[in-house]
Amino acid sequence: MKAFTKLVIGLLLVLIMVIGWWLISPLFLDQTVDEGLPPVSTDTVEMTEDPEAVAPDAEDEAKDSETLGLSGMFMDGEKNYQTSGTIQTINADDGLYLRFEDFQTTNGPDLFVYLIQPGTETTEGISLGALKGNTGNQNYLVPEDVDLTQYSTVVIWCRAFDADFGFGELKQ
Known part of the structure; x- marks a missing residue:
């Protein structure tokens, strides 16, 4: 026994x-990550006799104008968690991305990237997945149905400690 x-x-x-x-x-x-820019097509659309055939409709133009040119800076989170770097939106061939550049945050277990509406809890937001690394350049695909004018706060959240390690506001 x-x-x-x-x-x-x-x-x-x-x-x-x-x-x-x-x-x-x-x-x-x-954990350092150094991802390149998301793939962007360099093909140009050839003009045809019917200009309306290649022109984007008003809805597509409105959507693009809402998402292009959004950027922000990361700020420190709660307690002593330090986060810095820039955030910008990039339209790529397969969708809209958030790009973190010169990114650095306090490392921790179980870190995730969230989009939230200002003034709401992180867990009520939209998860973009696990943080790829606590330093370096990285890209996160934004779901097609997400309006970045509504979900304009990017949060680095630690699930294990239920703590915000850093956040940034997307602005024009």
Whole structure:
């Protein structure tokens, strides 16, 4: 019976050490990402005899004017979490992207990128996925149905600690 008790205690200690490493290691380990710009087509549309055949409709132009030229700066989050860098929107072949440049944030476990409406809780926003790295240039595809004039705050959120590590406001 003593051997079984020692085995259980040993397994619990190993489990505690693994969980502790998962929670603490991001504080002194950086993960750098350096993604290039999203793919943008260089093809030009040839003019035809019917100019309306290639002209975008008014709805498409309105959507593009709402999303082009949005940018912002990251600011520190709550507590002592530090975040800096720039955010900009980029129209690419496969959709609209948020691009983080010269990005740097305090590392932590379970970090995610969220779009939220100003004044709302992060968990009520739209997740763009896990943060790819705590330093460097990176791109995040924005879902087609998201209006960045409404969801204009970008948040770096830690699910494990339920804490905002940083945020930035998108503006024209």
